[in-house]
Amino acid sequence: MTQPTISLANRVCEIIVQDIVTGTLPQGSKLNEPELARTHGISRGPLREAMSRLEAMRLIKRIPNVGASVVSLSYDELLEIYQIREALEGLAARLAAQNMSATETQELRLLLGAHEKHIKQTQGQSYFQQEGDVDFHYRIVQGSKNQRLINILGDELYNLVRMYRYQFSLSSNRPQQALKEHNQICAAIEEGDAELAEWLMRRHIGNARRNIMQHMQADATPAEDL
Amino acid sequence: MTQPTISLANRVCEIIVQDIVTGTLPQGSKLNEPELARTHGISRGPLREAMSRLEAMRLIKRIPNVGASVVSLSYDELLEIYQIREALEGLAARLAAQNMSATETQELRLLLGAHEKHIKQTQGQSYFQQEGDVDFHYRIVQGSKNQRLINILGDELYNLVRMYRYQFSLSSNRPQQALKEHNQICAAIEEGDAELAEWLMRRHIGNARRNIMQHMQADATPAEDL
DNA sequence: AGTCATAATATTGTCAACAATTTAAGCGTA
């Protein structure tokens, strides 16, 4: 994230984050401190520091005197996350409509253009689309200018959302519909209509949540985005 | 919190949390690792672990190779927090109306009775009232049964709210009004009216936020509660 | 006198070894 070489703990932390998100470190697997330290060529001290951050990100679960394991994902927890996203990103959209700069909204519009192009070219489910969706939402969150909101969503929730997408193969089954909703939200922000932006964002995430719930009770093989 | 003696880091962490909240460790003050470790009779290893948790709680701010300082409170950040509380506790109230058990609502009602009694006896601003308010809100949050929501509010936001109250002397200037709003929320939860509970909670916290904003531009000497 | 470079000090980052607890294995007995 930052250019100057930070502490070993930070660097290793980011690597492990990626390993957890992508499933290289599987769900529920135990993290052996000496082994992990040796793997990354550092000592146990910085590694434990990195693990503290992973715990703060809710990516691992620690039990005193027993050890740490990668969190196990469940549909119930995914719904919990989406309930929170609905409330928090609704707020973010409202604030973004009030506080986003002209250049920021322009960049957001450009991003949507790129998404549209990619959806037309590659019919859905690409890596780009998944990350691109996170990009869209994260830009709005940043546009809220509420630093604490940015931290909560960026540090705690989005990594978990990415993790679900990778490991549950949550590629969108309605990319064009999601894009349409993104465009509506973007328009509301451009016009500075805070109330509408919040309402649209809440409905947008609510749609995704309801979609998850359907596939959830139908089968253990889901298909969902946003 | 838990009965068996946990790790040194946990114990010291809770002590430092209290020191920060109450102002024993002043805002912006630098945390000297060897000194703090010596003070609490532990080594730097566990102390750094404790500091990582304080960082996750947003009570201290760390800069690589420079050190950690207690956060500095500002009205802008207080408003940020209340914006988030409005969204998140609105969600909590809605879920609580759906998921709270009968015994939980009864206990909530009892708590409000105790508050009423205390307000009549001691006209406002007591320590009990401040903590009692946090109790009320935290019970609703727990009643939501959304574990992640409980963690975010309990671990990150409520400690900061308590910190503001202690150090800005944010005793309520409208205790009876706040109590009335609490009773309304409690009634909506008892009746299982999720929508109303959410709306009332959002207005309740929104009132507090607007109250803060008034005193904020008026002077640097505020008076506000929940 | 003021400012910049340099050296001394203090603080953070990192490491390897020790202590305490937990987990697994081994053994004996019913």
Next chain:
DNA sequence: TACGCTTAAATTGTTGACAATATTATGACT
């Protein structure tokens, strides 16, 4: 064979010392 206890191995928690970086103090030069 299954169960419980004892003992050994492995893992986490903790400590003190060393290395790297930042902060402060000192002194030379304009």
